[in-house]
Amino acid sequence: MAALSFTSVAAENQPVRTERPAEVTLGPNPAGDWRFFVNGREFPVHGAGGAGAPGLLEKLKEAGGNCVRTWGIDALEVRMSNGDRFMDRAHQLGLMVVPGLWVQHERHGFDYSDPAFITRQRTQLLAQVRAYRDHPAVLAWGLGNEMEGPASPTGSVVVLQEVEELAKLIKQEDPHHPVMTVIAFTGGGKVANLVQYCPSIDILGLNTYGAAGGAGSAIKAAGWTKPFAITEFGVNGFWEVGKTDWGAPYEPTSQEKGRSFYAAHRMVFELNDGKELCVGTFAFLWGWKQEKTDTWFGMFLPTLEKLAPVDAMTKVWTGHWPTNRCPVLNALNSPAAAKRIPPGQEFPATVEVEDPEVGVRLAGQIREYGPERGR
């Protein structure tokens, strides 16, 4: 085994040299709620997915987050603003990481009846585990992401069987970190199949948006009894909202998105049936991306300005609102809204915005929507 060494900075800014992985266990806390324990201390996951751009890990720490999830191993090597690798910068900031081990999807053309592919994938994933298993920032392994078939009601059995084999192999390679697999939560059928085919999985990761608040009771009803995490959640997905008559989904405002993040986390982690199995949540997406629109899922603008979902997560993670909350867009009205309008004609628009702290600067953009380009 290659010995890796890491230099980190403790909270008191004292350099600490550690060559050991963190001691990570899973178990109930005194209240009976399942939690991670890191080096013996209870660790509720206050997590986010992404944070891959320079400056975002620092923003996560500032907001009260303690964990970040990636989808693949490459993200761990990205250089951050101080020149360090993502993984090392996270550790310097006191953040834990759930490294994603990417498992290929059948819908992308990978054939799970092909022994050569199976061997190749196993070899690659185990090499990734070996490379990072001793890093002190590793909390758990994120084995796959929606590889079972995102839209499937039951998940592909042959893929789930291979996920089980991979989980067993990872545990042989690294017995010190739990293995979580991540599915697109589309109902109980998939969960029941995971119970049947993947007994080696320690934690169930659920990517779920509109249904996140009720996920705990739903998976219990499907027979899941082990811990789970919400691995992607936040705003309702573009597949879950109303559409214009030409098929464009109505994107919620930032304020509406903030409400969704706030309510979903509190429901699944603090209030609803099943919360006792929930080890925490990962907000999606700590950063920005183009998916359907430029702004649907991103919690930041590319200028690193935070949006209302960041305020929501700051509140649920720390118990306090940030000093400077985002401006509130109460209304954006125009006679042209959601209508087909002729080119070249002018329409008025009114915006109701409030920001009690520092005032607001307004800027506007009109973007073309075309389903064929996903926007």
Place this chain on the structure above:
Amino acid sequence: MRSWSGWVIALALAWGLAEPASAQLDYGDFSSATLTGKAWSEMGSQNYEAALGYIAKCLELYEAQAKTMQAGLSDYPPNTPPEATSKFWALNDVGTCLFIRGEIELKRGDKSAAKATFQKLVNELKYAQCWDTNGWFWKPADAAKKKILELEFEQP
């Protein structure tokens, strides 16, 4: 000086204010399902006064029965097959009506009224279920709990 059209609008508004919304409503067969369906429909068309009128009638006629049904339950009643829920028709329809009322109050910006309505639904009719035309049941009280949390997110 007020224009002629301005006076017409003012008179029309005055007439609308003076005339109770209920006088213009068609309650159909007065069943809870009809009243709830009309309330949904009117809310969708942003005819909020009409929607509230149908909701008020549904509560007036069926709230007591809904509470009696709720009192006999300790969990959500089975919803498969979907017809199994018809035994709890008053609970389901009155619960749904309360959710619609809260939504309308939110749309009108009356957050404290909306919160009170959602809380009433959670406290008094928590086992109501409502059929979604997409093919499943949803739980109005769970949706109301989410709305209450969302209201906490507003600026202090």
